[in-house]
Amino acid sequence: MKQVFAGIAASAGWALMFAASIAGAQLVSSADYVSSGPALLPRSGFMHVGHDNIVVDPSVRRFTGMVSALGLPDAQGKLYTFKASPVGPRSFKLSPDDLRGWRMTVLSGKRFGQVFTVSGNTESEITVKADKGPVDGLDVRDVFIIESVDANGVSMFGPAVGASPSISPGT
Amino acid sequence: MRARARRPGIAAAIAAALFFCIGPAWSQGARIPTDAVDAFHAALKKKDTAAALSLLDRDLVVFEFGVIDPTVQAYAFQHLPFDIDVAAVSKWDIESRHVGGEGDIRWVLTSYHVTGRQADGSPIDQVTLETMILKRSSGLFRIAHMHWSTNDAKFQAMAQPAARAKGTPAPK
Numbered sequence: 188m189k190q191v192f193a194g195i196a197a198s199a200g201w202a203l204m205f206a207a208s209i210a211g212a213q214l215v216s217s218a219d220y221v222s223s224g225p226a227l228l229p230r231s232g233f234m235h236v237g238h239d240n241i242v243v244d245p246s247v248r249r250f251t252g253m254v255s256a257l258g259l260p261d262a263q264g265k266l267y268t269f270k271a272s273p274v275g276p277r278s279f280k281l282s283p284d285d286l287r288g289w290r291m292t293v294l295s296g297k298r299f300g301q302v303f304t305v306s307g308n309t310e311s312e313i314t315v316k317a318d319k320g321p322v323d324g325l326d327v328r329d330v331f332i333i334e335s336v337d338a339n340g341v342s343m344f345g346p347a348v349g350a351s352p353s354i355s356p357g358t
Numbered sequence: 359m360r361a362r363a364r365r366p367g368i369a370a371a372i373a374a375a376l377f378f379c380i381g382p383a384w385s386q387g388a389r390i391p392t393d394a395v396d397a398f399h400a401a402l403k404k405k406d407t408a409a410a411l412s413l414l415d416r417d418l419v420v421f422e423f424g425v426i427d428p429t430v431q432a433y434a435f436q437h438l439p440f441d442i443d444v445a446a447v448s449k450w451d452i453e454s455r456h457v458g459g460e461g462d463i464r465w466v467l468t469s470y471h472v473t474g475r476q477a478d479g480s481p482i483d484q485v486t487l488e489t490m491i492l493k494r495s496s497g498l499f500r501i502a503h504m505h506w507s508t509n510d511a512k513f514q515a516m517a518q519p520a521a522r523a524k525g526t527p528a529p530k
Contacts, residue, residue, distance in 0.1 A: 241444050241448070241474075241476055241482055242476045242477050242478065243443045243444055243446070243447050243448075243476060243477050244443070244447075244477045245439075245443050246405060246442060246443045246446035246447070247405060247442075249439055251435060274435075275435060275436070277439065290407075292407040292408050292411070294411070294431055294434040294435055295431040295434075299411065299416070299430075299431075300408050300411040300412055301408070302407075302408045330431060330435055332407060332434070332435070332439065334405070334407065334439075336405060340404065340405070340406060342405065
């Protein structure tokens with residue numbers, strides 16, 4: 188039991204470190220800038236550019252988190268359940284079955300890019316459906332995103348407001 | 359007898375079909391560099407996180423909005439959801455495209471006219487420049503570096519720290 192708590196505490200620590208590393212990697216302090224004419228240019232030569240200037244509503248609801256502990260395998264030795272620590276601005280306090288039917292995509296580790304469907308959750312534990320196989324290979328500290336998109340790729344909250352039917356370039 | 363001989367073949371065909379249909383998402387990529395870029399944008403538009411990830415090299419580094427996503431995990435966790443949200447409400451028309459490089463390293467330089475509506479209803483109408491560097495492994499190209507920039511002067515001004523300190527309002 189002590190080991191379990193120690194593991195959870197360690198995982199929480201890793202979650203904090205991960206969050207800090209993401210934030211830290213992106214902070215640009217004023218010391219990083221040099222004067223160049225009317226404006227300040229980043230010392231690194233990087234400009235604040237991109238399409239992050241566009242302000243849009245989230246197109247789906249999201250929960251991001253990190254695996255804090257693995258659950259117990261089923262009778263066949265397959266793993267479908269894990270404990271999760273919320274990480275990142277898109278996380279929220281979980282209530283039972285908040286995420287039922289949502290799509291989970293693993294964002295790191297051996298299962299990078301793998302997709303599962305959530306069958307249910309508690310305040311701290313997430314279980315996936317068996318239809319896409321077990322989460323074997325998932326490890327503590329792996330990060331994931333769970334989106335309000337069903338198994339067929341359809342948003343469970345309807346199309347985004349103002350969504351354009353246009354397709355992306357090259358398609 | 360003939361039916362028995364067929365079974366291994368059918369089983370092999372089913373196994374192959376399953377491998378290609380439900381194999382690891384990361385095994386996607388594209389044989390042509392521009393296809394990888396266009397498929398990435400298509401995946402964003404479809405809110406298909408796994409498909410987008412499948413087109414990214416595991417050594418991906420992203421420069422976007424003056425910040426660096428130093429790993430594919432950081433991009434996937436931090437910026438990819440936002441890029442999906444932008445793609446959902448905007449249309450990206452290719453204005454020009456240049457392709458270069460050789461062997462396993464190629465680049466695709468694209469200018470897009472981006473239009474749509476922001477959350478407050480104001481129009482999105484800007485040129486976005488995109489640099490994509492692609493790396494081929496196992497015969498498939500994946501995106502190893504992305505960099506976006508824009509011609510939006512209001513935004514450029516807002517993005518400067520000095521201007522921000524003076525309370526320059528965000529562009530509308």
